Amino acid sequence: MKSLTNKVVFITGGSRGIGAGIAKRMAAAGADVVITYVQSASQAKQVTDEITKTGSKGLALQVDSASPDAISGAIEKAVSTFGRIDILVNNAGVYIAKPLADLTLADFETSVAVNVRAVFVAAQKAAQYMQSGGRIITIGSNMAERVTFPTGSLYAMSKSALIGLTKGLARDLGEKGITVNLVQPGPIDTDMNPATSAHASMLTSAMAVQQYGKPEDIAELVAYLASAESYFMTGAALTIDGGFNI
Incomplete structure (x- = not known):
């Protein structure tokens, strides 16, 4: 069923991996989809080509998520192109894996800029254009709640910040009928x-379901959160990790 027909979805980091899986799933549900990418223009085009094959419209914009102006400008471009924005999916992120002694302040600033500040900026901007029924969905990580190996300090810190941000945004936007939720994937x-x-x-041995998930698994959960059926869920942090964190 085309449950998202006439909806416009904006996805940061949508040219590959989880983001690309979400973009294709949103298009299959009938939505027009805008994706951002940093460097992989050819991969972004592959995704928009897949989107157009479904009968939906696709647009790829080159955006550095570390730049607040770039994020805001891209959202304005999406609105000027499609006339609206209904669903925001914050997927872009960075993982700087280093021993504690090797981490720099620049690493810290980059982690916060891309993994936290970009989510705030995109949510604030997109919410200006959303009507009742709007959806903001952020892709975090199960490492927000459990860090099982070294070198993940900055990543875990930045992803845990999204739990509080999600809950706060849900309160801020609830009166407008906009829901805000967080998806926390594992491997x-x-x-x-x-x-x-x-x-x-090593990762699969720690999971109850001892196999990696697929981008499509995350996309299905996002599709539910993007749908009208999820109207009563907001401020939630949903872990989907094959039982890694249990």
Whole structure:
């Protein structure tokens, strides 16, 4: 069913991995989809080509999520192109994995800028254009609640901040009929964290369901949160990690 027909979805970091999976799922549900990318223009085009094959419209914009002006400008471009924005999916993120002694203040600033500030900026801007029934969905990480190995300090810190931000935004926007939710994936088979990597067996051994998830698994949960059926869920942090955190 085309449950998102006549809806416009804006997805940051939508050219590959989880973001691309979400973009395709939103298009399959009937939505027009805007994605952002940093460098992978060819991959972004592949995604928009897949979107147009469904009969929906697709638009790819090159955006550095560390730049508040770039994020705001891209959202304005999406609204000027499609006339509206109904669903925001904050997916772009960075993972700087270093021993504590090697981390720099620049690493800290980058982690916060992309993983936290960009989410705030996009939500604040997109909410200006959303009507009742709008949806803001952020992709976080199960590492917000459990860090099982070294080198993940900055990433875990930035993703845990999204829990509080999500709850606060849900309160701020509830009166407008806009819901705000957080999805916290565990190991997902993408080019950044392939199921064939050297550390994959270590991760899967800690899971109740001992296999990596797929981008499509995350996209299905996002599709529910984007739908009218999820109207009564807001401020939630939903962990989807094959039982890694239990």
